[in-house]
Amino acid sequence: MGVVDGRGEEMQDPVGCKERIFVSVRLRPLTDNEIARHDVCDWECISDNTIIYRNSLSVSEKSIYPTAYTFDRVFSSDCPNRQVYEEGAKEIALSVVRGINSSIFAYGQTGSGKTYTMTAITYRGDILSAESGSLRLLDDPENYFAREERMSRLERLTEETLRDSNHFKELLSICEAQTQIGENSLTETSIRSHQTLKVTVESSALEFLDNDKSSTLVASVNFVDLAGTEGVSQTSSAGARLKEGCHINRSLLTLGTVIRKLSTGRNGHIPYRDSKLTWILQYSLGGNARTAIICTMSPARTHVEQSRNTLLFASCAKEVTTKAQVNVVMSDKALVKQLQRELAKLENELRSAGMAPTSSISDALLREKDLEIEKLRKEVAILTQQRDLAWSVVEGLRQAADNESPRDEKTVKAGSDSQYPKLRVRDRDSMDFENSTIVRPILTVGVRCCSPSDRQSFSSEDNFLQLPDFKLTIPHASVSSPQLSPRIPVSVRTTLVQEEDRD
Numbered sequence: 001m002g003v004v005d006g007r008g009e010e011m012q013d014p015v016g017c018k019e020r021i022f023v024s025v026r027l028r029p030l031t032d033n034e035i036a037r038h039d040v041c042d043w044e045c046i047s048d049n050t051i052i053y054r055n056s057l058s059v060s061e062k063s064i065y066p067t068a069y070t071f072d073r074v075f076s077s078d079c080p081n082r083q084v085y086e087e088g089a090k091e092i093a094l095s096v097v098r099g100i101n102s103s104i105f106a107y108g109q110t111g112s113g114k115t116y117t118m119t120a121i122t123y124r125g126d127i128l129s130a131e132s133g134s135l136r137l138l139d140d141p142e143n144y145f146a147r148e149e150r151m152s153r154l155e156r157l158t159e160e161t162l163r164d165s166n167h168f169k170e171l172l173s174i175c176e177a178q179t180q181i182g183e184n185s186l187t188e189t190s191i192r193s194h195q196t197l198k199v200t201v202e203s204s205a206l207e208f209l210d211n212d213k214s215s216t217l218v219a220s221v222n223f224v225d226l227a228g229t230e231g232v233s234q235t236s237s238a239g240a241r242l243k244e245g246c247h248i249n250r251s252l253l254t255l256g257t258v259i260r261k262l263s264t265g266r267n268g269h270i271p272y273r274d275s276k277l278t279w280i281l282q283y284s285l286g287g288n289a290r291t292a293i294i295c296t297m298s299p300a301r302t303h304v305e306q307s308r309n310t311l312l313f314a315s316c317a318k319e320v321t322t323k324a325q326v327n328v329v330m331s332d333k334a335l336v337k338q339l340q341r342e343l344a345k346l347e348n349e350l351r352s353a354g355m356a357p358t359s360s361i362s363d364a365l366l367r368e369k370d371l372e373i374e375k376l377r378k379e380v381a382i383l384t385q386q387r388d389l390a391w392s393v394v395e396g397l398r399q400a401a402d403n404e405s406p407r408d409e410k411t412v413k414a415g416s417d418s419q420y421p422k423l424r425v426r427d428r429d430s431m432d433f434e435n436s437t438i439v440r441p442i443l444t445v446g447v448r449c450c451s452p453s454d455r456q457s458f459s460s461e462d463n464f465l466q467l468p469d470f471k472l473t474i475p476h477a478s479v480s481s482p483q484l485s486p487r488i489p490v491s492v493r494t495t496l497v498q499e500e501d502r503d
């Protein structure tokens, strides 16, 4: 649901209703002129949805043009305006009272019946300007839609609030008076401009009313009677009319390009900016609006090319998807209230969502830490035990060494810490105790090697010295440390020799 505040700013609902443009085709009867020219009818509506080309196609034409075209609805030449409105436009046009923007287009060749159709469909308009001349299109930085829909505003645009139906008729007549009408070789009177009537409707629906009844729905419906799609060459126009025709053709060409690009469904650049027409109508073409296009066509054989172009445009248009949203307007007061409610709700969600995981995470962390502490305690106990044993071994070593001759003796400080005693090592070649930080694991090794089986194999000093790749497992000490590995055999030898000696 979209939200508009009291200043007219609108926040769009991110979730809109996606649907295809509703496309219908209306065939008109032959005009008096066409009958006088002995033109013939080549098109026929064979059902509510299908129109066919009755004339036989040549072999080359068959490969290019289809014979049958299917749309959401096709209206035969005898269909009254009322039925065209009811079945081709009403449902979409009236979406406006539910807060959904909508647009009804009439597209087709000059003289094919666009104005005839749109006059019947159009009910009211609000794009009125007392001044004549062309309107300039300006980007509107103030318009919230501009961000979402890249809307623009028309220069010198005035808005009128309708009082009653007479007021509406009065405004429509001003509109009609400003419509540029010209003549060309196809029609006696031809509308030489695109005509857009926009009606903005504010309505209230119970479901959108909050307690203080300050929400309303606001949406617009556009009735667009496009200029004829005739080629400039067909109109035999010259001078200003020719120039006008070129502008019209360019805008219709851009419209065709926009529709074609949108119909592919790919996310590429859509050239809305290439013409004022597409720029003004961009949100009706693939944006926030429900859209119906009524393509009008002449049944005459002489216009078969234009009719096919119209049907091609219609075929592309039915592939285009729009995404209409409900636009809700709120007063400042209601908006503040709603935001406060949303804030409170979010805070609650945050709190409840935050509490459970946080507590369970911290519980788990605490448990993990406890286990770690317990493990470390055990390790400390083991190490303490080993250290005590080692101390006793060292003590024994020292006493034994004191009793021997000082030949080849070297004193090594076993640890930077003064609590460690000095070690005497008998074999000079195996000395490498400079980095005394390794003393503790070395001593641990010595003790481990004093198991009965080890003693068995190391019964003499010679055997002992042939212990190059002694593999050690020192609980919780990093045996693989490059600092420790090369020094360990030295210690083993020393310690075990002394142990042997002691035994």
Ligand SMILES: Nc1ncnc2c1ncn2[C@@H]1O[C@H](COP(=O)(O)OP(=O)(O)OP(=O)(O)O)[C@@H](O)[C@H]1O
Binding pocket: 027, 028, 029, 031, 077, 108, 109, 110, 111, 112, 113, 114, 115, 116, 117, 187, 189, 190, 191, 192, 226, 227, 228, 229, 296
């Ligand atoms: N369905 C119809 N039934 C009867 N007459 C029709 C129908 N459609 C169009 N006409 C007649 O055909 C003529 C041309 O119609 P209209 O002016 O609506 O064409 P148009 O497409 O708006 O042309 P332009 O683009 O030049 O303004 C008019 O005389 C109109 O009354």
